Amino acid sequence: MEIERKMLTVYIMGEAYEVPEGSTILMATEYAGFQVKRGVGCREGFCGACATVYREKGDYKLKGGLACQTVVTDGMAIAQIPSVPAEKPIYNIAELEANENTFKELFPTVFRCVACNTCTKACPQDIKVMDYVQALKRGDIARAADLSFDCIRCGLCALRCPAEIVQYNAAILARRLYARHLAPKSPEVDIRIEEIEEGKYQPEIEEMKAMPKDKLSEKYYKREIKID
């Protein structure tokens, strides 16, 4: 069933095209005939490849979004940003300390934050970017890790930041520090690894590896299910 669609005019990289209403920016670009090679990735909002800036008709604001998740409006002017030139410090996660001194050393720009909240407004994931930057300044790594968790590294925050902070790179350091140095360790994982190294479950696995399919199938359909 084809449905009748209203056509809208959008400006892709400065040039006008007619595209169907309801299209995302990515769909519109492909409809216009572009074979997209940059500024495209997962197409579902998880990879951050398709950062796009746009302005809508009659609005003075320059907005940011993901091309695969933003629906076009009539008169929208679109420019894709397939790559964000940003600094990324090199470090060895095992040797770092989970405190603000690490950030003073590796991300001194974090301490230049003027709390203007532009980053938060720019984030297509609605992450409280400024709040996690402030948390980093206080050395609250756990909070920064938690607040930044849904970051997809599209780079729109860094592009808008007047203090030249590369928020997303600081954020992944916070999350890695938290997981490596601050989160309590799972006792079960270490015990199980020891058991595996001792070969505790191997006889049972070897027995199943040697079983003919019908015997294994019988065992499978009789197995106990404990998932509540």
Added chain:
Amino acid sequence: MYPDYMMESIRMVERTRPKRLEIARKMGKSVFPPMSEDERAEVLNKYHPDYKEEARRVLNIGMNKGEKITTKVADMLESYSRIDPDRIDLSRFDMETDVLVIGAGSAGLSAALEASDAGANVLIATKLRLGDSNSMMAQGGIQAADQLDDNPAIHYLDAMGGGHFDNKPELVDALVNDGPIAIKWLEDLGVMFDKTKTGSMTVAAGGGTSRKRMHSARDYTGAAICRVLRDEVYNRPDKIKFIEYTAIIELVLDDKGQAVGAVAYHLENKQYSLIKAKSIIIATGGFGRLHVMDFETTNHYGATADGLVLAYRAGAPLLYMDSVQYHPTGAVFPEQIVGFLCTEKIRGMGAQPVNRDGELFVYPLEPRDVEAAAFIRESTDRGLGIKTPSGLVGIWLDSPLIEQLSGEGSIEKALPAMLRQFQRFDIDITKYPMLVYPTLHYQNGGIDINEKAETNIPGLYVAGEASGGVHGRNRLMGNSQLDIIVFGRRSGRYAAQRAASGATMGEPTLEHVRRYNKEASALGIDPKKVSPVVLPDYIPDHVKAKQLTAHYEGSLI
């Protein structure tokens, strides 16, 4: 928001919800009886897309000639190389490395890290950016048998049963035994798994698991893993180099039959270059973007199974290429997100699939192929699906139940990606159900490997979705995230060992490509058919009809 006629069906779902909630509180996950072996076989035979006549055909070329495989894959393999081997000068390589990794999802990144740990110099080649992959999009979780009531032997049996006992036993052995070790490795690298206050892993059930062993990082599990691996690769610029927007389009062998290099193609400047390597790892992922049986897909833009073509032309056999995984719950409304993944974790947390009348019709956590086939039966023969304005059909996944079972706010906490995805299009999944239908998700089969990730070609390794055998003919949720780490690391380790072993390279050759081209020509295949596919083509017909350039050479692009 849902149109009025769909809201009418939602009222029915709301009407049956209190009763279904009561069953869930009493019976846990067993809100509907699981299927027996015979019932599973029946629903699969009748309704799973793989069992349709047009789904498979006989392949006429290469190692698996004569075998019935997925039609779209056969079409892709019956084709010519993108290059004329006579125009490639093999006397000079442009780049040289110990280990070449093709693909930069979590399998490729794990391989690179492990190979560099083992002392090898690594070069990663990827046709998009580092980390651009299906790995980044995985939501629900990663399996590992590290809980007290669980163990690797139980995990082994679940994986074998899910795969219809077609899995290669030695690969499943490696998968389940390396599981807890993989979790520790990831956590030490800085992956933030969901945990209890005392540090124990928060685990959930998945389709076909007999224990709760799904580890998660909210519903960004794949991203949480992949972005850490990528960050770690960035941290090793001296040992791991990478080239982006560069697709590998052929392997180079030597006169002894070893894999010794690759032909690379740059997507922008269209130059070809030659890479010399002591070991090569294919980690190029699966085939979702081939749109098998014309299904929508959950897959990444680059999921065109390039590695399959390279390896197959070089003489590596494929395994189980007759089997395709359709994820039961792909979005079908709103149209902007059609085909997108709605993670299995939603059902793991208690959301129930129900029909137009709000009635349960299947155990929510059957293995994926069985669950998908049951959804198709409900929507087609039984006529109890819900039609969308654009003509698709789906069944309801009753997500608001999660809030009632686990408390208000639990969706926001555990499923932020899902909540955000639907909210962008004005649907609040804490209040309204999601409309879903099976969507093309995973390549169950792939290049045949052993437990060292080796192929039959010395020097060629495969890890992740590009490989076959780990999951038999149906993968369970969370075993792919585990597969890419376990076999990514194994491939990296053994590839580095081989690189250090001093194996000498013979005379480089593309004779295998010549031979394959001849075979294609003898079959009368249209000379315009080339592979690997590299990127899918979504340019609409009305534009194509006017693309009339006769010769794509030089500046004409």
